[in-house]
Amino acid sequence: MIPITKPFLPPISEFEEYLSGIWTRGWLTNIGPLASKLEMDLKNYLGVKHLLYVTNGTVALQMAIKALDLSGEIITTPFSFVATTSSIVWEGCKPVFVDIDKETLNIDPTKIECAITPQTSAILATHVYGNPCNIEAIEVIAKKHNLKVIYDGAHAFGVSLNGKSIFEYGDITTCSLHATKLYHTVEGGLIITQNQDLYNKMASIRNFGISGFDSFQELGINGKNSEFHAAMGLANLKWINRIIDKRKTIIELYEKNLVGLDAKSQLWMEGVISNGAYFPIILDSENQLLKIKKALEDREIFTRRYFYPSLAKSLPYLDSVKMPVTEDIAQRILCLPIFFELTEEDIDMVCRIILQT
Numbered sequence: 016m017i018p019i020t021k022p023f024l025p026p027i028s029e030f031e032e033y034l035s036g037i038w039t040r041g042w043l044t045n046i047g048p049l050a051s052k053l054e055m056d057l058k059n060y061l062g063v064k065h066l067l068y069v070t071n072g073t074v075a076l077q078m079a080i081k082a083l084d085l086s087g088e089i090i091t092t093p094f095s096f097v098a099t100t101s102s103i104v105w106e107g108c109k110p111v112f113v114d115i116d117k118e119t120l121n122i123d124p125t126k127i128e129c130a131i132t133p134q135t136s137a138i139l140a141t142h143v144y145g146n147p148c149n150i151e152a153i154e155v156i157a158k159k160h161n162l163k164v165i166y167d168g169a170h171a172f173g174v175s176l177n178g179k180s181i182f183e184y185g186d187i188t189t190c191s192l193h194a195t196k197l198y199h200t201v202e203g204g205l206i207i208t209q210n211q212d213l214y215n216k217m218a219s220i221r222n223f224g225i226s227g228f229d230s231f232q233e234l235g236i237n238g239k240n241s242e243f244h245a246a247m248g249l250a251n252l253k254w255i256n257r258i259i260d261k262r263k264t265i266i267e268l269y270e271k272n273l274v275g276l277d278a279k280s281q282l283w284m285e286g287v288i289s290n291g292a293y294f295p296i297i298l299d300s301e302n303q304l305l306k307i308k309k310a311l312e313d314r315e316i317f318t319r320r321y322f323y324p325s326l327a328k329s330l331p332y333l334d335s336v337k338m339p340v341t342e343d344i345a346q347r348i349l350c351l352p353i354f355f356e357l358t359e360e361d362i363d364m365v366c367r368i369i370l371q372t
């Protein structure tokens with residue numbers, strides 16, 4: 016059996032080293048020494064100024080929307096994981112979908128301005144599969160219309176653009192550290208901003224909006240994460256370069272083996288150092304996709320249709336909107352297995368089955 020992904024686990028002894036410290040201190044959560052160390056180490060590794068370690072990537076998005084005081088409409092992409100849209104609705108705002116670019120698979124900046132109304136307060140875009148959005152174009156539009164920008168960087172851990180972390184763009188960027196992501200802390204999320212005031216505000220929101228022993232300064236939530244999760248994060252961080260290198264090797268092997276396949280790949284932004292988070296292929300038709308998916312499943316090899324169907328027409332709490340490019344891509348895109356333990360023989364087999372179908 017080959018799953019689509021398999022969470023990375025460090026040697027158990029490396030995790031246990033952190034556990035004994037937790038037992039000694041008896042400090043289990045509330046941003047203890049391990050969570051604080053993880054924040055420091057991640058800031059260094061990613062090269063970002065301010066970073067908060069939070070419960071998960073969804074709460075990170077909700078906290079970002081809350082901290083920016085957004086209301087009314089938020090322009091977003093229909094080609095993402097459901098949490099990108101649901102967090103907008105959860106925060107009492109209205110998602111307004113803008114179709115994606117068919118090459119980059121990210122929100123199409125040339126279509127953003129037509130979607131702006133007097134109610135628009137922000138743009139929330141996803142760096143799909145870790146490929147940076149058209150940051151420059153989005154920034155120009157946001158400045159011109161006085162909009163805030165949030166990037167859902169759930170796939171973009173470790174990605175950099177022109178030598179700078181992709182997390183350092185926009186007003187706020189969030190990341191997910193869920194077990195299915197390339198770098199994980201079992202459950203977990205990150206919030207990154209370059210703005211000191213926003214950072215302070217989100218640190219307070221993360222802790223119920225408490226400002227002192229007997230006082231509250233604002234509406235908050237429990238967005239903290241535990242020492243146990245931070246321990247997994249610290250143990251995994253020692254492996255991160257090997258994890259990313261391995262994934263890039265896997266992608267090279269897939270690309271080499273699949274040259275003969277009539278499929279396209281996502282167009283990546285220039286000047287990017289990628290992270291090997293996903294390996295999607297864009298097939299000719301849904302029919303071809305279903306045949307390949309079935310042929311692989313018959314051999315117990317599992318793929319995923321990230322992201323199918325379009326969020327603009329599948330959520331029971333929203334009116335359905337037609338997004339032609341998203342619908343077309345969503346029907347034809349398939350993510351192949353990619354994880355640390357995947358072997359060259361596995362990849363050869365997956366590719367052989369695909370090519371024979």
Ligand SMILES: *Cc1c(COP(=O)(O)O)cnc(C)c1O
Pocket residue numbers: 071072073074095096098099141167169170190191192193203204
């Ligand atoms: C995984 C993911 C999320 C949600 O993160 P969680 O940590 O699972 O809450 C949000 N957006 C995107 C694009 C994701 O892939």
